[in-house]
Amino acid sequence: MKGLAKSVLTIVSLICLVLGGGMAQASTSPEEEVLFQAKIKSEKELLEDALAGKRDPGLENLKIEVQALDDNGKKVDINIKKYYTVQKLKQTKRGNEITTDYVVLGSAVIDDPKSNPGVNFTQNITGYFSTTTIGTDQYAKATRYEAQYTLHDGNLLKITDAVFNARTEGRTPSGQNYFNQQNPTTISPVNWGQTYVKIPSWDYVNISGSGYCGGILTTKYTARSSSGTLVSTVGLGTP
Structure with a gap:
């Protein structure tokens, strides 16, 4: 015993x-320490902030681009209004690593009243981004994208083709490189007012160098006898 x-x-x-x-x-x-946390604003509130030019500070290397193209892919000079807003959502600290989450809404309004009043619509693209510092470098990834279309007046305009794309490239924290990783999907048919969602699953990439993560909305349209393309981009880093 x-x-x-x-x-x-x-x-x-x-x-x-x-x-x-x-x-x-x-x-x-x-342990993870929460330094800041905010309730995400509604889509209406974000759009109001974008129209008012209201943006939370702190997000670096932001790329908001809008282009109007002709059928040959060349830039055309028509009236495009660009608005965007940035909301800081959360910031946490673990050891020396600080991670911050943001939401960015970019709104492009295309209006061609002189040559073609039928060209009058808005396309919005919203990106949810997470950034983190590792050493002296900044890394970023997108966790969600949303796209919406709004027709302003008349029914002369028709969207013939719409492509919603998520793209990332660059060096990850583990040293792995991503080159032109992307996930384009066609929106067909386009429903005015509907929200289209894309959820990337890619790792962080170094945006202090040549890394990039972004969402691109490419829209081909016709109105009466004319046609064109509107391209909106919301991203971080250098594509």
Whole structure:
């Protein structure tokens, strides 16, 4: 009996030692500290902020681009209004690493009242981005994109082709490179007012150098006898 009791005591001691070591190891891992957190605004509120030019500071290397193209892919000079807003959603710290989440809404309004009043619509693209600092470099990834269309007046305009794309490239924290990783999908038919969603699953990429992550909405349209293309981009880094 003494031998059995001694064996049991030894096993219990070993279990306590293992558990104690595991707990000690876990306790040395830095805990996540929430530095900032905000309730995400509604789509209506974000659009109002974009029209008012309201933007939270802190998001670096932001790329908001709008282009009008002809059927040959050349830029054309027609009236395009560009608006965007940035909302800081959350910031956390773990050790020396700080991670910040943002939402960016870019709105492009195309209006050609002189030559073709039928060309009058808005396309919005919203990107949800997470940025983090590793050493002296900044990394970023997109976690969600949304696209919406709004027709302003008349029914002369028709969208003939719409492509919603997510793209990323660059060096990941592990050193792996992504070149021109993308996921284009065709929106057909386009329903005015509907929200189209794209959820990328790619890793962070270094945007301090030549890395990039972004969402692109390319829309081909016709109105009466004319046609064209409107391209909207919301991204971080250098494509």
